[in-house]
Structures are given as structure tokens and as C-alpha cells.
Amino acid sequence: MSYTLFILLLPLFSFLLIGIVDMDILKNGKVWSHKAAGLIGTCSLGIVTVLSYMTAWQYFFQTERLADGSLPTLVPFNTTWLPLGNLHFDLGILLDPISVMMLVVISTVSLMVHIYSFGYMHGERGFQRYYAFLSLFSMSMIGLVLATNIFQMYLFWELVGVSSYLLIGFYYTTAPAIAASKKAFIVTRFADMFFLVGILIFGYYTQSFNFSFAGSEVQMADGAAAFIPCDPQTALVKNAAYAVLPISLVLMFIGGAGKSAMFPLHIWLPDAMEGPTPVSALIHAATMVVAGVFQIARMFPIWIEYAPQTLSVVVWVGAFTAFYAAAVACTQSDIKRVLAFSTISQIAFMMVALGVCLPGEGEHLNHASLGYMASMFHLFTHAMFKACLFLGAGCIIHAVHSNEMSAMGGLRKYMPVTRWTFLISCLAIAGIPFFSGFSSKDEIISACFQYNSICGWWMTAVAAMTAFYMFRLYYGIFWGTENKELHAEHTPHEAPWTMTLPLVVLSIITVGVGAVTTLAGFGILPETWNFGSFVTASGAVYGVHFDMQVALTSTCIALVSIGLATWIFKGETQPIADKMYAAAPHLHRWAYKRFYLDEVYQFVTHKIIFARISTPIAWFDRHVIDGFFNFLAWGTHKLSALIKGFQSGSVQQYAIWFFLGVLAVLGIMVFVL
Amino acid sequence: MIHIECLLGLSAIMMFAGIYGFLTRRSTLAILLSIELMLNAADINFAVFNRMLFPEGHEGYFFALFTIAIAAAESAIAIAIMINIYRQLSHLGVDKLTKLKF
Numbered sequence: 105m106s107y108t109l110f111i112l113l114l115p116l117f118s119f120l121l122i123g124i125v126d127m128d129i130l131k132n133g134k135v136w137s138h139k140a141a142g143l144i145g146t147c148s149l150g151i152v153t154v155l156s157y158m159t160a161w162q163y164f165f166q167t168e169r170l171a172d173g174s175l176p177t178l179v180p181f182n183t184t185w186l187p188l189g190n191l192h193f194d195l196g197i198l199l200d201p202i203s204v205m206m207l208v209v210i211s212t213v214s215l216m217v218h219i220y221s222f223g224y225m226h227g228e229r230g231f232q233r234y235y236a237f238l239s240l241f242s243m244s245m246i247g248l249v250l251a252t253n254i255f256q257m258y259l260f261w262e263l264v265g266v267s268s269y270l271l272i273g274f275y276y277t278t279a280p281a282i283a284a285s286k287k288a289f290i291v292t293r294f295a296d297m298f299f300l301v302g303i304l305i306f307g308y309y310t311q312s313f314n315f316s317f318a319g320s321e322v323q324m325a326d327g328a329a330a331f332i333p334c335d336p337q338t339a340l341v342k343n344a345a346y347a348v349l350p351i352s353l354v355l356m357f358i359g360g361a362g363k364s365a366m367f368p369l370h371i372w373l374p375d376a377m378e379g380p381t382p383v384s385a386l387i388h389a390a391t392m393v394v395a396g397v398f399q400i401a402r403m404f405p406i407w408i409e410y411a412p413q414t415l416s417v418v419v420w421v422g423a424f425t426a427f428y429a430a431a432v433a434c435t436q437s438d439i440k441r442v443l444a445f446s447t448i449s450q451i452a453f454m455m456v457a458l459g460v461c462l463p464g465e466g467e468h469l470n471h472a473s474l475g476y477m478a479s480m481f482h483l484f485t486h487a488m489f490k491a492c493l494f495l496g497a498g499c500i501i502h503a504v505h506s507n508e509m510s511a512m513g514g515l516r517k518y519m520p521v522t523r524w525t526f527l528i529s530c531l532a533i534a535g536i537p538f539f540s541g542f543s544s545k546d547e548i549i550s551a552c553f554q555y556n557s558i559c560g561w562w563m564t565a566v567a568a569m570t571a572f573y574m575f576r577l578y579y580g581i582f583w584g585t586e587n588k589e590l591h592a593e594h595t596p597h598e599a600p601w602t603m604t605l606p607l608v609v610l611s612i613i614t615v616g617v618g619a620v621t622t623l624a625g626f627g628i629l630p631e632t633w634n635f636g637s638f639v640t641a642s643g644a645v646y647g648v649h650f651d652m653q654v655a656l657t658s659t660c661i662a663l664v665s666i667g668l669a670t671w672i673f674k675g676e677t678q679p680i681a682d683k684m685y686a687a688a689p690h691l692h693r694w695a696y697k698r699f700y701l702d703e704v705y706q707f708v709t710h711k712i713i714f715a716r717i718s719t720p721i722a723w724f725d726r727h728v729i730d731g732f733f734n735f736l737a738w739g740t741h742k743l744s745a746l747i748k749g750f751q752s753g754s755v756q757q758y759a760i761w762f763f764l765g766v767l768a769v770l771g772i773m774v775f776v777l
Numbered sequence: 778m779i780h781i782e783c784l785l786g787l788s789a790i791m792m793f794a795g796i797y798g799f800l801t802r803r804s805t806l807a808i809l810l811s812i813e814l815m816l817n818a819a820d821i822n823f824a825v826f827n828r829m830l831f832p833e834g835h836e837g838y839f840f841a842l843f844t845i846a847i848a849a850a851e852s853a854i855a856i857a858i859m860i861n862i863y864r865q866l867s868h869l870g871v872d873k874l875t876k877l878k879f
Contacts, residue, residue: 753875756800756808763796 105162105180108197111155111207112246118148119239127232141232145239146218149211152242156211163204164638174643175201182252190311196252198315201639202401202480206249209487210391212613214242216606217386220495223603224382224502234274234380241267245391249398253313254303254356257402261299261363264392265292271387272379284375291372295362302355309348315402350411353403357396357418364396365448366455367425371702373448377440377507381498384440389447389494390487397454397483404458404476404641412463419555422455423562428699430569434576435695438507439497442577443490446533449570450486454479456563457548460555461641473641474554477648478547481635485540485617489529492610496526499603500581503596509577514586518596523582525607530578532614534571535662540618542659543625543635549658550651564658571662575669585676625650784825791818805862805869809855816848 127140163175170176182196218238225231244263251257266289273285307313358369365373376388387393400407400418407415426449433445457479464472499522504511516523532541545567553560598604624634631637631647640646672680685692694700750761791814798811820841827837863869 751878753878755871755874759800763800 105159105178105199107155108159108199108250109181111152111159111211112197112243112250114148114152114155115239115243115246118144119236119243122232122239123236141235142218142222145235146215146222148239149215149218149242152246153211153215156207159199160204160208163199164201170643172642172644179252191307191313193255193313194253195256197250198252199250201643202398203249205480205484205639206398207246209484210242210245210249213386213390213487213491213610214238214245216491216495216610217382220385220498220603220606221380221382223600224498225380228380230274234271237267237270237274238383238386241271241387241392245395248395254306254315254403255313257399258296258299258303261359261395261399262296264387264395265289265296265363268292268376268387268392271383272376274380274383275378278378280375281378284372284378288372288376291369292362295359295369297359298355299359299362302352302357302359305348305352305355309352315405349406350414353407353411354414354417356399356403360396360399361421362396363399364393364451364455365425366396366421366452367428368701370425370429370448371705374441374444374698377438377444381440381494381501384444385491385494385498388444389490393447393451394454394483394487397451397458397479400455400458401476401480404461404473408461408463408469408473408641412461415459415461417459419456419459419559422452422459423559423566424452425449426452426456426563426566427569430566430573431695432698433573434569435692437509437696439500439509439512439577439581440494440507442573443493443497446493446570446574447490449566450482450490450533453545453548453563453566454482454486456559457482457551460551460559462555467642467644469642470636470640470644470646472554474547474646475551476641477636477639477646478544478551480639481621482541482544482548484635485532485544485614488610488617489532489539489541489614492525492529492607492614493533495603495607495610496522496529499599499607502599502603504587509580511587512581513584514582515596516582519582519598521598521604521607525604525611526582527578528611528614530574532618533574534666535567535658536666537655537659538615538619538622540614540621542618543621546625546650546655546658547648550654553651553654560654564661567658568661568665571665572669575666576673579669579673583674584678621648624648625655781825781829784821784829788818788821788825791815791821803870803872805855805859805871805874808871809852809859812855813848813852816844820844 122141122144163178167175167178178199180197180199182194184192185195186193218235221234221238225234228234241264244260244267247260248257248264251260269285269289272288273281275281276285303313360366362369373388373393377384379388429445429448429452433442433449436442436445457475460475461473463469470477499519500512500515501507503515503519506512528539532539535542535545549560549563549567552563620629621634623629624631625648627649631649632645634648636646636648672678672684697703795811795813795815795818798814799808802808802811823837823841823844827834831837859869862874866873
């Protein structure tokens with residue numbers, strides 16, 4: 105399957121081609137960069153998508169399973185990039201269930217976004233730059249999921265960070281976009297520092313950067329041997345490694361939390377919505393922000409083997425973030441911010457699902473670590489319906505030229521395709537049976553109940569909030585009062601086909617996957633049709649059945665939440681909502697201001713770090729360190745004044761000195777030597 | 778037969794005349810002439826040593842020829858420089874050409 109290398113290289117080539125060659129001059133006088141850059145990017149992504157589907161088909165259906173029923177880990181390409189004694193940094197391609205699943209997700213969403221951008225970015229200044237960055241991002245994200253070792257992952261991890269920074273700051277002439285791109289870069293970079301420290305600790309104590317110690321060609325032969333660094337004082341080193349592994353994993357998790365916008369490092373994601381909407385769909389909803397989840401899933405064999413207790417950190421960070429983001433999402437008025445907080449909340453669901461996994465042996469691992477399967481499944485379904493929601497939001501913004509819900513309302517008549525696909529995605533995220541979000545979210549909540557009931561009920565409550573705020577958004581956009589003032593200027597209209605086609609494709613995937621997995625989960629279709637036959641903790645097929653209690657409860661709660669949202673927000677006027685605001689104005693204001701976390705950050709960074717720490721250090725640097733070197737320069741200058749008179753510029757004076765010198769040498773030669 | 782000391786004395790006088798001229802004259806052209814004088818003093822030395830001490834060889838004569846060729850090239854460059862200086866500053870006084878310093 106060495107053609108997988110092309111999946112990585114094609115977007116790189118198209119990035120270089122679009123990024124370097126100026127397509128404006130292809131036809132003299134007439135600019136057609138518009139089509140050329142977009143077509144090259146989209147074609148290369150189209151080929152990548154086809155190759156990814158081929159890989160997935162071959163890997164899941166034609167590869168022979170191992171004796172224990174799990175899929176083998178394939179390494180079609182691997183090369184040592186940088187050898188450092190025992191350690192070496194490798195670059196390669198690793199195919200295992202999660203990386204192949206991610207390939208499908210990334211290529212599908214990226215292709216949809218490429219097509220969609222034809223319509224959305226039409227006539228935009230920097231169209232070519234936009235497509236170059238999209239290719240760069242696709243390449244980096246594919247490299248991230250295909251990485252054979254944690255160091256290669258880190259390399260591409262930083263590359264996705266850079267492409268995210270470039271795309272958030274795409275409208276680099278507007279101040280908010282610049283601020284948002286800097287914020288995103290600095291916050292994620294700050295978190296990545298912990299990731300790097302974690303990697304280095306991991307590499308030092310285990311003498312490898314591999315994802316697992318279990319035997320296969322890229323991995324260490326035997327678990328115990330992995331803990332023997334250069335000198336064989338085994339017992340000591342082994343204990344140290346056991347003590348150190350959880351620390352390094354938690355440090356890596358901090359990096360993942362930064363990328364995946366977990367509390368308290370989530371502050372960059374809502375601001376990242378300053379970028380073009382298709383970018384928000386691709387990077388800040390479907391692919392890059394789940395890199396943190398993917399990272400934990402990647403290191404999962406090590407987490408579950410060596411640090412199962414430490415996973416509770418992941419659970420509580422995730423559970424809190426899920427609730428916090430859902431609460432904020434209930435009050436935001438900017439539709440992209442609602443979706444951003446919803447994304448944070450949904451990623452937190454995936455984090456919690458990974459955190460609630462428990463260790464188990466062989467067959468039991470799949471049951472104990474149900475959360476692993478659920479998390480990956482939710483990652484897949486969420487990428488599809490959230491990308492659809494964001495692209496739908498893009499169509500709406502395209503039509504009304506505003507992000508604010510107050511400018512919308514009553515759009516259902518004007519934009520039927522957007523409306524129905526948006527509704528399908530809302531039903532999916534709310535967790536209604538036969539839509540994809542139901543199957544995955546239900547598995548997550550089952551896994552939480554398996555962990556403990558507090559966690560289970562907590563996540564059920566957050567799921568209810570999810571249904572509520574999504575339908576608040578839906579009714580706010582498509583129902584309610586029309587904005588007559590706006591419609592007087594121009595009537596909103598449905599987006600062009602390049603923009604609606606991706607919506608339709610993504611919602612078909614949402615409904616298709618949802619219907620099949622729901623039927624399989626209820627036992628009507630064979631259980632091998634479910635996600636459990638592709639990605640599970642041990643790799644072996646796991647037949648997924650819905651826990652009827654959980655399924656029924658969460659469906660009922662979701663329906664009640666939707667009903668509540670309908671009751672409050674569907675009407676032309678919203679007396680109930682107004683009364684609620686009036687009853688708890690402070691709570692609403694706090695939630696609307698995101699509980700003032702950005703202000704807290706502002707205070708901590710500016711008033712404490714900048715004013716109390718950085719300013720004195722800067723003073724010390726300017727006055728003491730610079731002063732010392734200025735003093736040295738001043739001394740040299742003054743000393744040189746004593747002798748620089750020799751260099752008078754007058755040639756004859758030099759000749760006299762030269763002549764006297766010759767005489768002196770002659771004198772020494774004759775009289776002294 | 779002329780003594781070698783006489784010939785070396787002549788070249789020493791030419792040499793020191795050249796050095797004196799180089800150090801004291803203000804005109805760049807005169808300095809160039811002094812340099813030629815010093816080069817010629819050296820040429821005479823080459824020729825004299827060859828003729829008097831190693832009559833069977835020719836290296837000294839050839840060195841003198843080379844020096845003459847180099848002197849010609851050097852004076853061409855020197856005059857070109859002088860013309861440029863004159864175009865820029867309208868004078869050739871070496872005592873005023875002191876711009877090239879710290």
C-alpha cells in the first residue's frame with residue numbers, strides 16, 4: 105500500500121505549486137487565478153480523497169486480521185530522519201484503524217471545503233493564497249494522523265498550528281483577525297511547550313518515540329525492555345520510568361488540551377471564528393481541533409497500560425469543559441460563536457469518552473474501554489455534521505452579510521437546502537435516533553455510566569443542553585421574525601450549487617451513517633455494520649448494542665430539550681426568553697461574556713505577567729545587560745582615540761612610518777642579530 | 778673596469794633621491810616620478826649584481842625587464858587614478874588627499 109505516500113505528498117506539491125507560481129499572469133491582462141488555483145487544489149484533494157477511500161477499503165476489508173481478530177498495524181513507508189545514538193527520529197506512514205479512519209474524515213471534509221470555497225471565496229482578494237494554505241493544512245493534518253512516532257506527530261502538529269494561524273489571519277487587514285490569529289498561535293504554542301517537554305521525558309526514559317511498546321515492526325519488542333536505557337541499572341530506571349510515564353502523558357495531554365480547546369486553554373477557539381467560514385468548518389470544527397483527542401487515542405495503549413488512574417484528569421477536564429462550553433453556547437448571539445462553543449463542548453465529550461476507559465485483558469478490554477470506540481466514532485460523526493453546520497452557517501452569512509442572529513430569522517423560506525441540511529445536522533448533534541450523533545453520543549454516555557453514575561448523569565445533562573442551544577440557534581436563524589430592514593436592501597437567496605453540494609453530501613453521510621448504526625445498534629442490521637468492527641480499543645471486532653436504558657433516557661431528554669427550545673424560541677416574539685433574561689440578568693450576562701475568562705486572561709497576562717514580571721526583566725535587560733556592553737564599546741572607543749591619530753589619511757606620513765620601520769628592522773638585523 | 782661600489786653608490790643615491798622625493802613633494806605626479814626613480818634604482822642593482830657577480834646567468838636582467846613592465850603598468854594605473862582625483866577635486870595636492878581614514 106505504498107501509494108499512501110501520495111496522500112501525503114500530493115497536497116504538499118499543490119501547496120508549493122499554488123503558493124509559488126503566480127497564476128494571475130497565466131493569461132495576459134485577464135486574471136483567472138480564481139479558477140486555476142482553486143481547480144489545482146481541489147483536483148489534488150480529489151485524488152487524495154480517492155486514494156484515502158481506497159486505503160480504507162483495502163485496510164478494513166481486504167487486510168487479513170491477526171490471530172486475536174485485530175487489524176494489523178502497517179508501515180508502508182518508514183525512514184530514519186535523524187539518528188541520535190539509541191534514539192532516532194523517524195518519518196514514515198503508519199496505517200492502523202484510527203489513522204485510516206482519520207484519513208477518511210480529513211479527506212472528505214477537506215474536499216467538501218475545497219468545493220465550497222469556490223462559491224464562498226468567489227472574487228475574494230487572496231483567493232490563490234487561500235487555496236495554497238488549504239493545501240498546506242491538508243498536508244499537515246494528514247501527516248499528523250499518519251505519523252509513525254510521537255516526534256513526527258509533533259512536527260506536523262506544529263505545521264497544522266501554523267496553517268491554522270495563517271488561515272485565521274486570512275483577512276490580515278482587519279484588526280480582529282490579526283488579534284485572533286496571534287491569540288490562537290500563542291495559546292496553542294504555549295500548550296505545545298508542555299507537549300514537547302512530555303515527548304522529551306518520554307523519549308529519555310523509554311528510549312523510543314513509538315506509540316506503543318507492544319511488538320510489531322516499528323515497535324519495541326518487549327514491554328520490559330523498553331524501559332532499559334543505555335545503562336543497565338534496570339530496577340532503578342524501571343521504577344523511574346513507571347513514575348515518570350504518567351507525568352509525560354499528562355504533559356502531552358496539556359498540549360492536546362491546547363489544540364483541542366479544553367478549559368482553560370479554550371480561549372483561542374471562539375476568536376478563531378474571525379477566519380473565513382469554510383476554514384472554521386475544516387480546521388476549527390472537524391479536523392485540527394480533534395488533534396488533541398487523536399493524540400490521546402494514539403497514546404492510548406500506553407495510557408491504559410501504565411497510567412490508567414491518570415486518565416481521570418482527562419475525564420474531569422473534559423467534563424467541566426463540556427458543561428462550561430454548553431452553558432456559554434446557550435447565550436451567544438453570533439452564530440459562529442455558538443457553533444464554536446458547541447465544538448468545544450463536543451470535543452470535550454470525546455475527551456471524556458477517552459478518559460472513562462478502564463484497563464482490561466484481551467476480550468474484556470473492548471468492553472472496559474468502550475469509551476475509546478465511542479470517542480473515535482463521535483470524532484467521525486461530529487466532523488461530518490459539524491462541518492455541515494459550519495458550512496451552512498457560511499451560506500447564511502453569505503446571504504445576510506452578518507454573523508449576528510438578530511440580522512436573521514425567517515430564512516427558511518429563502519434558503520430551503522441550507523435549512524434542511526442544517527436541521528439534519530442539528531438533529532444529529534442533539535442525539536435523535538437515526539441520525540449519526542445519536543449512535544456515537546449514546547456510546548459515550550454508556551461508557552460514562554460504566555465509569556460512574558455522576559459522570560454519566562453529568563454528560564447526559566450536557567447532551568440535553570446541546571440539544572437546547574442547537575435548536576435555539578436553528579429557530580433563531582430560520583424561524584422567528586424576519587429582518588425586514590435587511591430584506592428591503594436585498595432578499596436573501598440560496599447559495600450557489602458549489603456551496604449547497606457539500607451540505608447535501610455531508611448531511612447524506614450524517615443520515616446514512618446514523619441510520620445504519622442505529623439499526624445495527626438495535627440489532628436489526630448485523631452488528632458488524634457498526635463502528636465497533638473498525639475501531640476498538642484492542643482492535644478486535646466488538647459488537648455494539650445500545651444500552652436501552654441509556655438510549656431511551658437520552659432520546660427522551662433530547663426531545664424534551666428540543667421541545668423546550670421550540671416553545672421558547674420558535675415564535676415571532678419570545679416573551680418567555682425575555683422573562684428568563686429578566687429573571688436572571690447577571691447569570692445571562694456572565695454566560696454571554698463567557699464567564700469573563702478572557703478578561704481574567706487579560707488581567708493575568710497584562711497586569712501580572714507583563715507589568716510585574718516582564719517589565720522589570722526588560723528593565724534589567726535594557727539597563728544592566730545592555731549597559732554593560734555599551735560600557736565595553738564606550739571604553740574601546742575612548743582607548744582607540746589615543747592611537748587613531750596614526751591613521752591620518754596622509755599617504756606621505758604613512759610612508760615616513762614605513763621607512764622608519766624598515767630602518768629599524770635593518771638596524772636590528774645589522775646590529776643586534 | 779668600474780668598481781661595483783661606484784655602481785651601487787649610484788643606485789643608492791637614486792633610491793634615496795626617490796625616497797626623499799616621495800616624502801616631500803606635494804604633487805602626486807612628482808610622487809609618481811619618485812616611485813619610478815626608486816624602481817630604476819632597484820633595476821640597476823639587479824643588472825649590476827648579475828653583470829659583476831654571476832656573469833654566466835641572465836636572471837638579473839630578466840628581473841629588471843619585468844620590473845620595467847610592471848612600472849609601466851603601474852604608472853598607467855596611477856595616472857588614471859590621478860585623472861579621476863582631478864576630476865573630482867580639481868587639484869592633485871597629496872597633502873589635501875586625507876579623506877581615507879577612520
